Amino acid sequence: MANHEIKDTKRESRVIQSRILIAFIGVLALSAILIARLYFLQIIGHTHYETLSNNNRIDLVPVPPVRGLIFDRNGEVLAQNFPVYTLEVIPDQVEDMQRTLDEIGQLVVLTPHDLALFKKSLRQRPGFERRHLKTELSPDEASRFAVNQYRFKGVKLIARLQRFYPYGNLTAHVLGYVARIGPRDLARVDAAAYKGTDYIGKLGIEAYYENELHGQVGFEQAETNAHGRVVRRLNRTPAVAGVNLHLNLDIKLQEVATRVLDGRRGSIVAIEPATGGVLAFVSQPSFDANSFVNGIDTRRFRELNESEDRPLLNRALHGRYAPGSTIKGFIALAGLQAGIDPAQTISCYGSFSLPNSRHRYRDWKKEGHGHVDLKSAIMQSCDVYFYRLASKIGIRQIHDTLLPFGLGRKTGIDLNQEPSGLVPSPEWKRRSRNQPWYPGETVIAGIGQGYMLVTPLQLAVATATLANRGLYIEPRLLHSVEDPQTRIIEPVENAGSSYIEMKDSAYYDRVIAGMEAVVHGPRGTARRIGAKSSYRFAGKTGTAQVIGIAQNEEYDEENTAERFRDHSLFIAFAPVEKPRIAIAVVVENGGSGSRTAAPLAKEVLDYYLIDRLRRADLDDEESIGIGSTDTTPGSVLRGGDQQIPYNDSQKSGDTHTVPHWDLKHAG
């Protein structure tokens, strides 16, 4: 114990020195661990970590393609893209958010709505993500902000392309619209192809030709830093812009057809018989497609959706109506096919009864039409003649004759969700209602009532087929596609066509003669519109009952509520010999076909044949649009048209095919 008082320096030295040696060994051991670890990371794991490092820094940034434009047949733009400016903010890079918002508020209008949405997004998403502060800045606002951009760290002015429909209301039911992509759209399409794309076609042409319009997404390999900001572009696969679509639609005709409806509920569809090209496709009322592009607000949507006039309903495509007397020409064809003699007359005393039945099927004309043959039955729209005809030939003959004309089946138009309509048959009734077919149902089918339901489009297609003397051509909205780079326009592949064979091809001429008499004949139901016509055309009026009328009751238009009045229909094609246009007009609750629908159809025909086509002929030399030269539409047809001699003159570019008006309106 005493020893401890005197320090043994030698021993102490040994103790500490040995400990220092031990410590040094420890240092070497730990260093070895570090070196081993470095060797493991930098040599053995190098490839792995290099990959991770590259994944970190190299980002595939999608480059969205420019959506294809849509033009009408004369090169008028129907859907375009225009740049809109959006203010985007990355909150993490903003030093003083409130001050920044205040100062931006002095340059651009920030509504309380904008601010509320923005503040909500501040709470909901991480601060390094960009979010919108304001979309659709006015050009003034955009330039004001651009000049002051340097003052705002973390705030960026982004220009992107937004869809715009110059004819908003006019084209909504044809073009449809694009809207922001939702999760459901992404489930439907290849999500990778839509990286960076904001919009997708939801309806109409925009939806049907989505693939063509959308184009191909491009990619940019970009070096990004830890905050996701692009530092440098490494290499890029450019986006391929969507193709431009040129439609058969004539926007001027569409405009006229919309105008003549004058706010009434209804639909007008016009088709170029030789090509199946849809010239006009009107459904009224309509809506502004532009309001859907960035999401329509709930209140306005509810207004549209719940309106009694149903502006969102595409009547031309989805509206299903009893064809009424417009069907009589086709019933007549069925009769001719079944072997009836067109010259044989029957006596019409105002009603028809089936044998062993007391039920009277009334004619629209109380006193009857007297003695009528096929032609005059069509001309005067004699119900009794067709009651009798229908019950004689039977429902199956009617069904089998009507179907190939596109009635009661999908026409094959280039729009999604086309309904088939209905031309009834005993099989159908058994299948869907499990009931037998009653002879009385055949009787009323003869005048287009009962179960029969057709769409305005189907009526127009059937009329065009009749105008073609049996050549059925699928209706097409799309005429040709244009490569946006090379500007080369290529017509789309031939629309499907088929020839509807009759026992005698003269049957068509018989029916057409009847329909011509409807407008030009002395007792034609539409003689008022035919009388002053500068060209000859064929038509058929139709008045479709909306409510049933009891046996002994009179239909009294004056005292029937507007929504229960008859639908007014009219079909026509013109000129008779070399048809350029076939049209179907439906005016809901418009009353009689001859009084309401027929004059509207005449206005449209006049405009197209006199104002449009004549001008096109005059401008032939410097023709700009596709409607003015017939070479391209002809090429769509080729093959099918060989059977129709009248088409040859059109194909050869001879557009002076309408002598009646050509003479009167020259100069």
Add this chain to the structure above:
Amino acid sequence: MQAKRRSAIDPSLLMALLLLSSLSLVVLYSAGGESYDLIWRQFVRLFVALLALIIFSMISPDSLRRWSPHLFIIGTLLLTLVLVIGYIGKGAQRWLDLGVVRFQPAEIMKLAVPMMIAWILSRRSLPPGILSIVLASICVVLPAVLVILQPDLGTAILIAVSGLLVIFLAGLRWQYIVATIGLVMAAAPLMWFNLHAYQQRRILTLFDPYSDPLGAGYHTIQSTIAVGSGGLHGKGWIGGTQSQLEFIPERSTDFIFAVFAEEFGLIGSLLILSIYLFIVGRTLVIAFNARDAYSRLLTASLSLTFFFYVFVNIGMVTGILPVVGVPLPLISYGGTSMVTLMAGFGIVMSVNSRKHFMA
């Protein structure tokens, strides 16, 4: 200390230190986004630190030993003061604002604690008796606890390690060492629950950094990617994508080694490690040859603590140790710790220059 005006500077040690400091400037230029401002400030600090080295090298070990208890008491009082009227910065109370300068009393303790323990143990003959050990332990634990309370776990560990190393170097019997380790293991669960949530998370993510890749594991993941992607030769100066694109957090301070390893590869890493090993080896030689127990204990402790810094920092950057706030000595950007380190090397040089007088 009076008559000896001859230079105390050890040339080879100084060269190594300057080499490291220059490397620091080179890496900082890259890590700090090519900012001369940063370089300039680091340069000024280096100048101050070298001044401290020279000043401390002129103080004789005898004076240091006499001042040890006073310095320790002052330091402990300041630490307490920090806690009481602590200046709140970054949510932790570490700084003392003296109007002219702000400094961390914990930095004083990095020197004061090993000095104090060396003073306590060198008063009696070695190896130390139980009384000395208890006293020394108290002098280690007290300041360490005060620093933990700030809370600054990294510095507390360094302070505790520097003191414990002195006790070890003094010849603490192996049975005590084994017993202490056993005790610590037993107390570990208790300590665990006293750690802050973020400290716990750091330790947990060490075992599985990818369990929280954007949170606590982010630092480790990104720094190991940086080191690993550097490969043998590195991506070249200012060529490190992990560092230049800001994937490495705190890349000019605690994680600067990741930048270095990414840009200069294994070759660079081994170079820097050899410089460190040279410094440690050289200072241990000086300690080995020192003239008295106090000088030996203090010098060896400073040397080993320096290595401990290096090991913990590189271990943390390469993902084998939890993320604790320990800078890479002499290379990380930061003021006080560099001055303290250089002052420590000043002491080492002073010891070196006086080795012949009694040995």
